[in-house]
Amino acid sequence: MPTAADYRDTHRELVLGCQQKDRKCQRELYGHYAKPMYNICLRMLKHSHDAEDVMQVAFVDIFRKIDTFNFDASISAWIKRIIVNRCIDHLKKRRLLTTDYDARQHDIASEEPDPAPAFSAQNMTVDRVRKGMMQLSEGYRVVLSLYIFEGYDHEEISHILGISVGTSKSQFSRAKKRLAQILNNKQ
């Protein structure tokens, strides 16, 4: 079973090469992480052209800053955090997050005391879930993506988004409720 040190040392040689500005190492590292990071961008930003823009900015940033990476964490976590931060920056620039995190902007249904609609296994396919997430508001989709798909806990999400832990939890809960409604065709 891999230890924490193993994770920290993943792609160590590649990272060291990147720190020496070795172009082959940079290309190889990009090859390892381009696809998963691109998918993160797509989930958070929704549009492929935005995802491409953020990927370009983020990876240039990654290669410029990689000499500051000191193997305290895994390189994948380090890269992912930069990608996520750039996604958030991108959303903020578009003035979407600010309004989304205002609860009053969300659907009335999510404020109702009714119990959350149950997810039905029959309604869930990867494609339906993906499309359903694209129908969520930015705020819901971002929190849901960070928690469920990227594995951040609510405390980390609170730091990333600059919100309270409670807000992260409530956003997540409402996001799931809304997604269940969408998947159950109760929009």
Place this chain on the structure above:
Amino acid sequence: MANDKLEDFLLNNREKFDDASPPDNLWGRIEGAIAPEDDEPDAFDTFVATNRDAFDDATPPPRLEGQIFAQLRGARAGASTAPPLRVSHSRKRLLPMMGVAASALVLIVAAFLLGNSQGYRTAEHDLVATELQRISPDYLETEQFYQREIEAQFTKVKQVNNDPQLVADLKEIDLATAEIRASLLDVPESQRAELVEEMIRIYRTKLDILLRVQRQFPSGSKKAAANQANEHEL
């Protein structure tokens, strides 16, 4: 004494002071804040965990890699603040473009020092092309691609903005590029691939300049120029 009466009154009517009820939907809000317990995965959590890899099936377009490394090369040459090509922020006319041109010229000088250039000679053109092909067929193809694109974009620029200063700067880039190209056969073989890379980067820079100039055009051609930039990859 008065205080004692007040205290007695409060104690005797204590419950009446607590007759307000919380709104009916308060529990819903509380539940919303505490519901997602990490240790209680529901069907959705389980589904995502089971199918996690399937959610990452999108592949970044190949051109993205070219754009990233082209920008990194630009950063090495001192153009580290250049924004991504897709982003068309407003720019101040020719000044930034001249900055890019100046950066390119600095790089050209640096690249020039790698070899013992003996000047551009037309007769060497085919020899250089053969050498490019030998180093990597991609190099020759890439060079031809950029030469075609630069010619086409330069024609468009000249039709709208024939700025003498810009034309002069671009000519200097052309001359220096030609010298580097001619010097390709003179440098040690181990350095040739690196020199070719630098040469292609300069082509790319020149193409960028031409595309950025077009973005400054007043007509609706900005979007077209931005779209063209997206199509170009190294």
